[in-house]
Amino acid sequence: MSKKSVIGVFDDENRVVSAIKKLKENKVKINDVYGPFASHDILSLVTKPTRLPHLAFIFGAVAAILTFLFVYYTSVINYPLSYGGKPTFSFPPMVVIIYLITILGTATLTVFAFIGRTAMYPGKKAKMPGIGAMDDKFFVVIDQKNTVADVESLMRNSGAIEIRHEEF
Amino acid sequence: MEMKFQYKRSWRILFAALVVVGLIGIILGFVTNPDRTWANILLNNYVFLMLSIGALFFYAIQYVTNSGWSALFQRIPLAAGIWLPIGFIIVLVLYFGMPALYEWTDKEAVASDELLIYKSSYLNVTFFYIRAVFYFALWIGFAWWMRKLSLKEDIQGTLHIEKHITASGAFIFAIVFTFTMATIDWIMTIDAHWFSTLFGLKNLLATMYYAVAFMILLLLWLQKQGYFTIMNEAHRHDFVRYLFRFSIVWGYLWFVQFLIIWYANIPETTVYYKPRMSGEWSLMFYLDFALNFAIPFLALMNDKVARTKTVMVVLSMLLLLGMWISVYLQIMPGSIGKCNIGLIEIFTFIGFLGLYLYLVFILLSKTPLIPVNHPFLEESKHRHL
DSSP: OOOEEEEEEESOHHHHHHHHHHHHHTTOOOOEEEOSSOOHHHHHHHOOOOOHHHHHHHHHHHHHHHHHHHHHIIIIIIOOOOBTTBOSSOHHHHHHHHHHHHHHHHHHHHHHHHHHHHTOOTTOOOOOSOGGGGTTOEEEEEEGGGOOTTHHHHHHHTTOSEEEEEEO | OOOBOOOOHHHHHHHHHHHHHHHHHHHHHHHHOHHHHHHHHHHHHHHHHHHHHHHHHHHHHHHHTTOSTTGGGTHHHHHHTTHHHHHHHHHHHGGGGHHHHOGGGOHHHHHTOHHHHHHTTTSSHHHHHHHHHHHHHHHHHHHHHHHHHHHHHHHHOGGGHHHHHHHHHHHHHHHHHHHHHHHHHHTGGGSTTOOOTTHHHHHHHHHHHHHHHHHHHHHHHHHHTTSOTTOOHHHHHHHHHHHHHHHHHHHHHHHHHHHHHHHHOOHHHHHHHHHHHSGGGHHHHHHHHIIIIIHHHHHTSSHHHHTSHHHHHHHHHHHHHHHHHHHHHHHHHHHTOSOOOSHHHHHHHHHHHHHHHHHHHHHHHHSBSSOTTOTTHHHHHTOOO
């Protein structure tokens, strides 16, 4: 899915950071920033705090409840088997199954949620705004429809060496 | 860099007063009900031994894992290990209380009991005390060695880090073995016919759980007094993570021990759980599980909530209560057989607590509060989330 984008090219980390700060002051929504290395400054400016743990908690709770219902159905309603004189509904052995399925469900569903949210999947081609992103350039990608009139001049003023209009 | 801890006179007097209250409780107990008093002395001695061993365990773990974040606070666990010599004296004194506590010391009862005859080559008073001396010699020796290395470091610089790591590793190896055995000796043999191989390990891991709770309380209190101003959210987060982790471990081990016994349903092993789960002990049984597992596990799940000071303080206090209840449940049903929490229990605990705090603060005030030459000190100071 390519959209019309404005891409600002920078060759200095500090200038990118100041550019991003200025863009944020003007309420421009930044799609993504590409660069040769991970930078704490850029990450903390661009990324939002993750909500994945909350989702994981919900997955875990749902998995626990569903597993309990399943074990209850199998061992009490559908196939009540007297085993060692224990009552058919006895909670302690159910705990083991609930515990394991909760971990399994939480882990796998969280991974799938993460993959879905970030649109990453095995075999996906990496998006590259330009060759320099692997080398010495930073690329700030902004959706065309999100831009305000002076986005270009904002980026130029804070040190962009080039502004591109591309499908990205 | 920071000042020494000033041990205020008012605090000394307060703790001394607590000790006096404890002594009154113990004397009162010996007059009215000596058996119950012996059980209480054993209980409180074991509780504070747990805190000491756990604190030193924590201290050693930090060295073995090369942990940087905790370098600022390493004097706290070192001071909290002070109960070891006191515990040794009390274990020696407990010789006079053994008939009240341990069924296997009664020669007549052993003579008519097949199982106890079988166990008597291990469970006899002489060997019991040989083992106790061995345990304490090992623990006190290691504690003394690690403290000496830490004090040397203050003067001579970071020359001794390798030695410190070796000492810590050896200490961990030693306590995993000896504290498990000690727990079996002192606590599990109260129910002489019953056994669980998990029992010692569960209590060993619980030591660090409760020691961290105690250290959190001590640290936050010290911070309120104006020490450790450098401690921030990140350090609190690291401490509270220990609680969260150990709540899971504790719940896991508790459940594993319970499930196996419940499932097998063999009279020799269910005899331990049957009286505890029904009748007068049942409230404490479920309280034990709630305080040590359910409440910390749920409350600490969200890390932003977990590292607020209020939550930390309240949870740590609940955990120390949980520790007391947990050990109470291990000792009392087998020894005095009646759930009876009265003045003796409360006064004895207060007395032991007073003595422990009195000694911990003496040890804290003797050295700089922060190990000045610890190699990871800078990392610890600049720790942030």
